[in-house]
Amino acid sequence: MTATLKLTPTIQMPAVGFGTYLIKPEEAAAAVKTALELGYRHIDTAEVYRNEVGVGEGLRAFLAESGLKRDDVFITTKLWPGNSAWGMTPRTYATTLEAMNTSLANLQLDYVDLYLIHAPFDPDERREQWRAIAELRRQGKARAIGVSNFTGAHIDELVAAGLPKPDANQIELHPWSQKPDLVAYLEANDILPIAYSSLVPLASWRATPGQESAKTAQMRADGAAEASPFRVMAERLGVSEAQVLLRWALQRGYAVLPKSTSAARMAQNLDLFSFALSDADTAAIAEMDRGDGVAWSVGDPTRAR
Numbered sequence: 122m123t124a125t126l127k128l129t130p131t132i133q134m135p136a137v138g139f140g141t142y143l144i145k146p147e148e149a150a151a152a153v154k155t156a157l158e159l160g161y162r163h164i165d166t167a168e169v170y171r172n173e174v175g176v177g178e179g180l181r182a183f184l185a186e187s188g189l190k191r192d193d194v195f196i197t198t199k200l201w202p203g204n205s206a207w208g209m210t211p212r213t214y215a216t217t218l219e220a221m222n223t224s225l226a227n228l229q230l231d232y233v234d235l236y237l238i239h240a241p242f243d244p245d246e247r248r249e250q251w252r253a254i255a256e257l258r259r260q261g262k263a264r265a266i267g268v269s270n271f272t273g274a275h276i277d278e279l280v281a282a283g284l285p286k287p288d289a290n291q292i293e294l295h296p297w298s299q300k301p302d303l304v305a306y307l308e309a310n311d312i313l314p315i316a317y318s319s320l321v322p323l324a325s326w327r328a329t330p331g332q333e334s335a336k337t338a339q340m341r342a343d344g345a346a347e348a349s350p351f352r353v354m355a356e357r358l359g360v361s362e363a364q365v366l367l368r369w370a371l372q373r374g375y376a377v378l379p380k381s382t383s384a385a386r387m388a389q390n391l392d393l394f395s396f397a398l399s400d401a402d403t404a405a406i407a408e409m410d411r412g413d414g415v416a417w418s419v420g421d422p423t424r425a426r
């Protein structure tokens with residue numbers, strides 16, 4: 122089983138979650154069931170991934186076979202906020218409440234463990250979305266609540282409106298996008314950083330055609346190079362480059378959400394507790410920051426005004 126991190130004074134979150142972005146709706150049930158069988162106890166999905174139904178099916182199949190209970194598994198989903206700049210209608214207070222009911226119906230659950238706003242798009246509406254999410258926690262439909270891709274300034278706006286502080290902020294974090302100011306803000310404000318796209322530097326990251334991102338040709342070449350610093354560290358430690366990247370995040374106190382559709386990789390990505398990066402390794406990685414994240418093809422959404 123994996124280590125846990127403090128999400129709130131009363132809620133612990135498994136530090137290693139299973140990511141499900143780009144897992145096709147029809148493949149999600151089997152992937153989630155396999156991940157749970159391998160030992161994952163934390164699943165990350167989102168309305169916009171369109172695989173909540175499969176995630177719920179995989180969870181139910183696993184619980185029925187294992188005899189474990191709903192509350193043995195931590196489930197996160199996310200509100201798609203809409204974005205008027207992209208011609209999409211932003212979610213209001215009322216439509217946020219409805220969106221949560223749809224997600225719960227899709228998942229066939231009474232509650233999720235963590236509900237997030239997926240990104241900070243329209244400024245007025247994100248405050249109303251957050252107000253609704255706080256109400257959903259009050260109603261017991263979400264045990265904990267948070268944001269994703271928000272900066273400190275975005276979070277300050279919510280708190281200045283008299284609304285609760287988020288319990289977590291899910292952001293793109295890996296050696297090439299370290300966001301030191303944002304991480305310092307989160308740590309100072311007792312908001313748990315959840316790292317996504319930890320594996321960006323790997324040559325195999327979203328290598329299948331059609332899995333768009335803003336990863337550059339230079340980054341692809343660097344990740345594939347024989348002398349990639351992660352490959353050197355991995356060979357010395359007797360682990361894979363993916364394990365080095367995930368372990369780096371855990372050592373910094375972040376939760377991680379590796380996604381894979383291969384059972385062997387899922388197992389590897391959970392096996393992070395029998396080795397450690399040295400101080401020299403972490404000092405070398407501290408020098409590798411390249412700035413913004415690349416997972417979103419439109420650019421890092423923390424840049425939203």
Ligand SMILES: NC(=O)c1ccc[n+]([C@@H]2O[C@H](COP(=O)([O-])OP(=O)(O)OC[C@H]3O[C@@H](n4cnc5c(N)ncnc54)[C@H](OP(=O)(O)O)[C@@H]3O)[C@@H](O)[C@H]2O)c1
Pocket residue numbers: 139140141142143165166239269270291292316317318319320321323325326327328329361363364378379380381382383386387389390416
């Ligand atoms: N809040 C947000 O805006 C946001 C944005 C992006 C992601 N997320 C969440 O974070 C999760 C993880 O991020 P991500 O899906 O972008 O990327 P990721 O988990 O960092 O990397 C996934 C990619 O790496 C490959 N991979 C996985 N394990 C590997 C291993 N051990 N060795 C070599 N290659 C490996 C996968 O290929 P195979 O599948 O072929 O193994 C896939 O191409 C998402 O699934 C989602 O839940 C959230």
